[in-house]
Amino acid sequence: MTRIAVAGAAGRMGQAIIRSFRSVPGVELVAATEMSVHKGLGKDVGVLAGTEKTGILLSDDLQAAITAADVLIDFTFHTAVPLNTKMALQCGRAMVIGTTGLDAVETDIVKKATEKLPIVWAPNMSIGVNLLFAIVKQAATALATGYKVEIDETHHIHKKDSPSGTALKLGEKVAEGLGLDFKSAMVHDADGALRKHPEGKIVIRSHREGEVVGDHTVSFGNDAERIEFTHRAWSRESLALGAIRAAQWVVSRKPGLYDMQDVLGL
Numbered sequence: 001m002t003r004i005a006v007a008g009a010a011g012r013m014g015q016a017i018i019r020s021f022r023s024v025p026g027v028e029l030v031a032a033t034e035m036s037v038h039k040g041l042g043k044d045v046g047v048l049a050g051t052e053k054t055g056i057l058l059s060d061d062l063q064a065a066i067t068a069a070d071v072l073i074d075f076t077f078h079t080a081v082p083l084n085t086k087m088a089l090q091c092g093r094a095m096v097i098g099t100t101g102l103d104a105v106e107t108d109i110v111k112k113a114t115e116k117l118p119i120v121w122a123p124n125m126s127i128g129v130n131l132l133f134a135i136v137k138q139a140a141t142a143l144a145t146g147y148k149v150e151i152d153e154t155h156h157i158h159k160k161d162s163p164s165g166t167a168l169k170l171g172e173k174v175a176e177g178l179g180l181d182f183k184s185a186m187v188h189d190a191d192g193a194l195r196k197h198p199e200g201k202i203v204i205r206s207h208r209e210g211e212v213v214g215d216h217t218v219s220f221g222n223d224a225e226r227i228e229f230t231h232r233a234w235s236r237e238s239l240a241l242g243a244i245r246a247a248q249w250v251v252s253r254k255p256g257l258y259d260m261q262d263v264l265g266l
């Protein structure tokens with residue numbers, strides 16, 4: 001049984017993780033933390049996440065949470081990650097970090113900690129998306145030349161960044177497989193204005209529609225055939241399940257910095 005503490009437990013990802021525990025065998029939620037000003041402190045985290053009671057109350061006692069666990073899952077805010085990492089280091093506990101947006105100093109603190117702790121750190125924890133990264137690289141390597149590559153990404157209308165980080169990563173994987181420099185090969189079609197596929201380029205088309213959580217399709221086409229690889233996310237649970245799987249995996253690893261490709265053996 002892997003004992004897990006969740007930091008940022010009342011946030012969108014934290015709540016998705018709390019809801020996902022019941023569908024994963026071999027894991028136990030032992031603690032859940034939030035900022036000391038959070039109004040949910042002292043409440044059952046299952047109830048806060050809109051599911052059944054867990055018996056675990058939301059707390060701001062990070063040290064007690066980490067001590068009770070084998071591993072800490074962190075989905076907080078970039079400024080909180082250094083302190084959480086230092087506490088994990090002090091207690092000798094593994095970590096899974098999903099939090100993004102760390103600056104250079106914060107990143108160095110995490111990297112330094114991996115000399116003594118095993119840490120999985122990945123900007124996209126979805127098992128399906130990480131599998132897609134590996135598949136499109138393999139497809140690009142096999143198809144090699146003569147195919148037009150397009151990446152279509154669709155997200156909800158509130159999304160600020162365009163193209164999505166996942167679309168960019170998919171493009172990097174395709175470029176690796178084709179032996180291209182991604183930055184010079186990538187063309188972004190943000191508004192559907194691009195009519196003709198520029199020769200030898202990887203085109204990313206961004207679409208913003210309703211409340212779509214995240215769809216990505218990578219296609220390879222020529223005059224004879226078209227091959228498409230699609231991933232559709234219905235909810236944040238797809239990311240939460242990846243984080244829990246990473247937590248189960250990381251507890252028995254040597255110190256080091258790992259990503260989801262390592263967790264999935266890709």
Ligand SMILES: NC(=O)c1ccc[n+]([C@@H]2O[C@H](COP(=O)([O-])OP(=O)(O)OC[C@H]3O[C@@H](n4cnc5c(N)ncnc54)[C@H](O)[C@@H]3O)[C@@H](O)[C@H]2O)c1
Pocket residue numbers: 007008009010011012013014033034035038075076077078080097098099100101122123124125126239
């Ligand atoms: N790796 C992935 O797959 C993935 C997926 C989604 C989001 N993210 C990233 O994860 C982070 C959280 O995303 P979110 O959508 O859940 O955000 P959110 O704002 O909904 O939740 C973050 C929570 O962390 C809490 N928090 C902040 N500082 C804390 C501290 N010191 N201790 C404990 N809790 C603290 C906040 O109160 C908040 O409830 C962001 O950096 C986001 O970009 C990563």
